[in-house]
Amino acid sequence: MTKKLATNIVDVLRHDIYPRIETRNGGVLATASEGKTLLITGASKGVGRSIAIIHAHSHPRCIIITARSTAPLDAVASELIAIGSQIRIIKASLDVTDPVAVSTFFKNLREVERIGKIDVLFNNAGYLEPILPFAQQDLATWTKTITTNITGVANVTHEYLRHNFTAVGGYPDGTTEGKNKEALKDATVIITSSMGALHSMPGFSAYQPSSG
Secondary structure (H helix, E strand, O other): OOOOOOOOOOOOOOOOOOHHHOOOOOOOOOOOOOOOEEEEOOOOOHHHHHHHHHHHOOOOOEEEEEEOOOOOHHHHHHHHHHHOOOOEEEEEEOOOOOHHHHHHHHHHHHHOOOOOOOOEEEEOOOOOOOOOOHHHOOHHHHHHHHHHHHHHHHHHHHHHHHHHHHHOOOOOOOOOOOOHHHHHOOOEEEEOOOHHHHOOOOOOOOHHHHOO
16 A cells, blocks of 8 residues: 655645736736835745745835845845835845844844834745765754754744834833734734655655754
8 A cells, every 4th residue: 555645735736826826917916015024034045035026026115035145145136126126125144043143133124224014024044954864964964954944933033023013112022012913913924834844754854844
């Protein structure tokens, strides 16, 4: 009997933009991000870059893109500007595993860039260890996968919430009465997952449990 590894959570697997999520050329979601400020981690390539590009077609006010190095973000920023020259683009180097760096990044958004409430956070930054049996793994590299994919998401989401509480005039810990609803209204946190989390395969001992 053939072992079924996983059950798909959707009926149709897609590998490109489809009509119900189309933002281009007057598509269904052509105004989905209109006037909004978006923050995308891990935006220099792959899924993160695609998120930035597809949302640039939906008239956002500002797109903030981060990656471990800013150099690859230059090309992404140019693509976004070509789509919408009116969009404010902010790019920054960010190690999501470093809570101090994440806190400093959000402080810079508030105090230098004068960014108020951020409408949508895309937690997309991720890491994949070498595909090896566990006994052959370098544990420092293996741990980096866990730290990036789990703790990194926590670090950024934590500071994102504190940023939004501060942006509406409340205490960063969300304890200002009457301000929580304002800070959280229409605020959205999206975490990129992986179909790898639906399977059990040798060699992915850190990535699979951390990417679900």
